[in-house]
Amino acid sequence: MTPTSNDIPALILGTAMWGWTMDAHICFSVLDTFYEAGFRGVDAATNYPINRQPEDFRLSERILCDWIKTHGVPDLRVMMKVGSVDNMRSPDNNLHKSFLLMCLDDYRELLGSNLDMLMIHWDNREDESEIAQTLEALALVCAAGLKVGLSGIRFPEAYAKANEAFNLDFYIQIKHNLLQSDYNKYKSFHGERRFLAYGINAGGVKLNAADYASQSSLSVRGGDTSNQSPLIAGLKSWLDSQQAKHVSDFNQCSMTYAYHSEDIAGLLIGPSKVDQLRDTIDFYNKLQQTDYQDIYNQLIELKKQYAGAQ
Numbered sequence: 001m002t003p004t005s006n007d008i009p010a011l012i013l014g015t016a017m018w019g020w021t022m023d024a025h026i027c028f029s030v031l032d033t034f035y036e037a038g039f040r041g042v043d044a045a046t047n048y049p050i051n052r053q054p055e056d057f058r059l060s061e062r063i064l065c066d067w068i069k070t071h072g073v074p075d076l077r078v079m080m081k082v083g084s085v086d087n088m089r090s091p092d093n094n095l096h097k098s099f100l101l102m103c104l105d106d107y108r109e110l111l112g113s114n115l116d117m118l119m120i121h122w123d124n125r126e127d128e129s130e131i132a133q134t135l136e137a138l139a140l141v142c143a144a145g146l147k148v149g150l151s152g153i154r155f156p157e158a159y160a161k162a163n164e165a166f167n168l169d170f171y172i173q174i175k176h177n178l179l180q181s182d183y184n185k186y187k188s189f190h191g192e193r194r195f196l197a198y199g200i201n202a203g204g205v206k207l208n209a210a211d212y213a214s215q216s217s218l219s220v221r222g223g224d225t226s227n228q229s230p231l232i233a234g235l236k237s238w239l240d241s242q243q244a245k246h247v248s249d250f251n252q253c254s255m256t257y258a259y260h261s262e263d264i265a266g267l268l269i270g271p272s273k274v275d276q277l278r279d280t281i282d283f284y285n286k287l288q289q290t291d292y293q294d295i296y297n298q299l300i301e302l303k304k305q306y307a308g309a310q
């Protein structure tokens with residue numbers, strides 16, 4: 001399957017907060033609900049949760065592997081982001097061919113038929129010959145029947161250039177929400193439905209500051225919970241108006257925006273509770289059944305209106 005073969009964006013379950021704000025029991029309930037609803041795509045990374053607790057390095061994937069073992073499931077489609085060597089939020093990583101091939105062996109062993117894709121997680125290098133060695137490993141990942149992807153690439157142009165010799169068909173994770181988007185940074189990869197949007201709620205923004213729990217995702221990740229952005233205020237009054245009768249909260253606005261954005265192949269969702277996941281799945285179904293293009297256009301207008309005021 002190439003990135004372009006799906007004509008609507010997929011829903012993919014994120015695991016960045018697993019073992020951090022979400023204990024194993026909640027993670028199991030969330031994945032049970034997701035799986036029972038028929039979804040199979042899961043996003044994972046060696047360094048989740050990135051909570052700067054060394055003892056939690058690889059904890060999120062351990063919970064995922066436990067779930068797979070407990071349920072004996074063979075058909076998840078896990079995209080595993082590799083390269084990081086700790087969960088300290090440092091740029092330290094290992095993208096050498098030998099290390100990546102070791103990761104491939106490791107995750108094939110751990111996830112079996114549930115492993116679907118290997119992705120490079122963060123790369124600050126600009127040197128094309130060094131990147132080419134990383135791509136040599138990814139070419140072997142493809143030859144093993146898996147998909148390949150990129151995430152957090154500082155110099156996408158250098159990757160595009162180095163890839164001329166390999167012609168690999170990457171999926172690419174990008175931060176993409178109403179407040180901020182990395183889409184334009186990846187111009188050399190535009191024109192194909194290959195982008196997977198993360199941070200669609202801007203890391204857990206709530207329209208009303210009073211709705212932030214003490215362990216809200218945004219606050220534990222060091223985000224700004226003061227809700228000073230003029231776009232947030234604009235969205236609130238727009239939602240209160242008649243115009244917005246098809247969307248009722250920030251998550252629905254965020255999903256509409258990502259779902260209808262150009263080249264988006266998937267929405268990486270990060271529900272921290274089963275109730276949030278149910279709302280997200282219900283709204284995803286609505287996006288498929290109802291034409292939200294007009295709401296998307298109104299969101300774009302709001303973005304433009306408040307762009308200079310961010």
Ligand SMILES: NC(=O)c1ccc[n+]([C@@H]2O[C@H](COP(=O)([O-])OP(=O)(O)OC[C@H]3O[C@@H](n4cnc5c(N)ncnc54)[C@H](OP(=O)(O)O)[C@@H]3O)[C@@H](O)[C@H]2O)c1
Binds near residue numbers: 151199
């Ligand atoms: N490639 C990368 O570098 C990268 C970076 C970040 C994330 N990701 C992937 O993308 C996934 C999602 O990213 P993210 O956590 O930043 O996503 P996000 O959607 O911006 O934030 C998730 C938070 O939004 C709130 N939320 C989610 N669904 C909701 C709903 N239905 N109703 C109300 N609030 C809702 C929750 O906050 P509360 O818990 O506070 O309620 C939740 O923890 C991650 O798990 C990870 O797999 C990849």
